[in-house]
Amino acid sequence: MTEEKNMTMSECIIDNTKCIKRPERDCGDYYERTTVIFVSVETLKGHDSGTKTEDTTLKSRPGESNYGSEGSMGRRSRVAAACLGLLCLLLLAGIMALFVYYNGVTVSLEERLLVYRTSNNNLSEQRDELQIQNKNLDKEKAELKRRYNMLNQTCLEAWKKFGSSLYYISERTESWDESRQNCLKREADLVIINNRAEQEFICTFKKFFWIGLTDRETKGTWKWVDGTPMTTRFWSPGEPNGASIDSTEDCAEVNTFNNQEKNWNDLRCSEQRHWICEKLADQ
Structure with a gap:
């Protein structure tokens, strides 16, 4: 009678294991749970059974669920940190590129300004020279006009x-x-x-x-x-x-x-x- 009772309990426990098995769990989880159940059966020999085994089996679920959630959150944190680091690197590269570009533009503008100032100074000197030449030409023009008038008068007066x-x-x-x-x-x-x-x-x-x-x-x-x-x-x-x-x-x-x-x-x-x-x- 005792053996029949034990066999019946084992079958019932196995049947219960089959009843609580989830489709989403993989085969490894199934065999691991079966082993735990048989260990529990051996442990439970000579005791009044059924309720404690069921409680032990059911208590393992919350722990498994919390562990999975913590792992998922860790992976998400690492991905977010990696993305943030990448964005920082891209931002730093953009800032450096803008600095190099701005520095190049500044140097180019300074060179152009120097060229324009030099050209302006040269044009000012040329303008001054042209003004002096213009004054000299005015003097020469006045002198030529005077000589022309004299020669004209000379011709009229028969010099x-x-x-x-x-x-x-x-x-x-x-x-x-x-x-x-x-x-x-x-x-x-x-x-x-x-x-x-x-x-x-x-x-x-x-x-x-x-x-x-x-x-x-x-x-x-x-x-x-x-x-x-x-x-x-x-x-x-x-x-x-x-x-x-x-x-x-x-x-x-x-x-x-x-x-x-x-x-x-x-x-x-x-x-x-x-x-x-x-x-x-x-x-």
């Missing part, structure tokens, strides 16, 4: 060229001082006779002319209007004859009707005579 000088022969008579003023207005002065060739040229115009010779500064010392002393002379016989202090014959004339070698006379400066102006041809 005569001899050697390196131009000569203007007046058509009216005036005093010595008035004659000189007329020459100065033409940017010239009363003629200065430096040599025989010039004396002969003057004598081709048959008139009485004032020349640029006077002794007003020092009586008896004749000087040309440019301040140089007289070295070439073509005085008529007995001339100059106004060397006395009381004499007013302080200006010289040339009488081209007389001998070319001897046709200068001293005369009162207030007398009316024609006059000859002289200036350099390239003046």
Whole structure:
């Protein structure tokens, strides 16, 4: 009877094991539970049975469930930490890339700024040079205009060229001082006779002319209007004859009707005579 009772209990326990087995558990879990059940049967021999074995079997389930939940949470935490670390690495790489890019852009902009400043300085220097050249050109233009007007006036007034000088022969008579003023207005002065060739040229115009010779500064010392002393002379016989202090014959004339070698006379400066102006041809 005892053996039959034990066999019946074993069968019942095995049947109970089959009843509590879950489809989702794998074969390993099944065999492990069966072994535990048989160990429990051996342990339970000679005792009143059934309820304690069932309690032991049922108490193992909550532990298994908690262990599975903790493992799942650990795996999820590790995955989350790995993802967070990867995001941090990507963010750091992005920041470094932006820094390198920004640094390159900054260097490029500084180089361009330096080039622009250098170009601006060069342009400023060129502008200053052009302004100076423009001023010089304005001066040259004014000088050319002045010469043009003079040449135009020379052509209109029929100036005569001899050697390196131009000569203007007046058509009216005036005093010595008035004659000189007329020459100065033409940017010239009363003629200065430096040599025989010039004396002969003057004598081709048959008139009485004032020349640029006077002794007003020092009586008896004749000087040309440019301040140089007289070295070439073509005085008529007995001339100059106004060397006395009381004499007013302080200006010289040339009488081209007389001998070319001897046709200068001293005369009162207030007398009316024609006059000859002289200036350099390239003046």
